[in-house]
Amino acid sequence: MVDNSTSPTEPGPTSGFWSDGTWKALNIANAPVRPFKQAGIDKDGANYLLAVGEEVYLSTQSDGKKVKKLEDNEDFSIEPGQFAFILTEEEVRIPFDKIGFISIRASVKFLGLVNISGFHIDPGYKGKLIFAVFNAGPSRIHLRRGERVFPLWIADLDKKMQRTEWKTGYDKIPSNMITAISGEFxxxxxxxxxxxxxxxxxxxxxxxxxxxxxxxxxxxxxxxxxxxxxxxKLFIFQPTQSSTSAPATGNP
Structure with missing residues (x-):
């Protein structure tokens, strides 16, 4: 008897988000984050925490609207109503059979820092990330280089992308991004x-x-x-004595 069933004889590839165990079992040589450090794995979640890198741009900088170079552990602040571009310390390489999702840590997000740059990383992306953020809160927000504030989740696709060319990402903050957010809001x-x-x-x-x-x-x-x-006294006039003519005299 011929089997006309269309069901596969073997289960297809499973897809889902990486767990902390998957992150911990990664080989450094083929990790999607470089440099990859075990300390970057979020102990409370199934994600890797990307760090603030060497470049930042603040929309109200007074020093000629230039990108600021940060030394190790150097801090900076984002004022209320201020936009900023933040370059990550790490380079990200997302395989063609996976997709990445990014955000900001809740402890920083609750202060009013909003991610406006997007929430996913395409398969085949290779380079550093630039987070565009906005301080929508009432207070100044302090950050520093090396601080791990950007969680990255990885999810498997059901099959590999047909595209084979890598999408080249960033290694610094480009000047054409700066013009759009100059000024205070x-x-x-x-x-x-x-x-x-x-x-x-x-x-x-x-x-x-x-x-x-x-x-x-x-x-x-x-x-x-x-x-x-x-x-x-000014406006009420007193009557004046009118001059009388002498009586006429004549002979009786």
């Missing part, structure tokens, strides 16, 4: 604070006008007798 929190300040100024102005009106009214009541007297 206003967050919703800052706008609320500005509106609150403006409201307080309006209330203060109204109070001042009320006080000024009250003082002027009291002053007018107090000075009104003197004002009336002065006006009377």
């Amino acid at each position: 206003t967050t919703a929190y800052q706008l609320a604070e500005q509106l609150k300040t403006a409201k307080a100024d309006i209330v203060e102005l109204k109070n001042f006008r009320l006080y000024a009106t009250t003082i002027a009214t009291v002053a007018l009541l107090v000075l009104s007798p003197y004002i009336k007297s002065t006006l009377d």
Whole structure:
């Protein structure tokens, strides 16, 4: 009897996110993160934590809008309403049968730092990553080079990509990215604070006008007798003695 079943005789490749065990079992030579360090594996999650690298650009830098070079462990801060580009320390190489997902650690994200650069890494990507971030919170956010703040998850595809050419990534922050985010922007929190300040100024102005009106009214009541007297002297004319002609004389 001929078997016309279309079911495969062997199970296909399974797909899913890498566990911490898969990360720990990696061979350094073919790891998707280079340099790969066991210390970078997140002990609380199934991801690898990428570190802040040697270059950062802040949208309100005063030193000629240049990319800032960071020394080891050098820190920097992102002000509220400020954009930044952050280059990773590591180079990422995503195999053609896998895909990467990226984010920001919750401890930093809760401060208001938002990732606006995208959330995945294409299969066949090779190079460092540039995180475009925005401080949407009310306070300054401090980071430093070498700090591991960008988690990377790897997931297997059901089959290998047909594309075979590597997508060349970054090794530094390109100048054409800088122009788009130069300047300072206003967050919703800052706008609320500005509106609150403006409201307080309006209330203060109204109070001042009320006080000024009250003082002027009291002053007018107090000075009104003197004002009336002065006006009377200026505008009320006294009648003048009209000159009389001498009586005519004549002979009776």
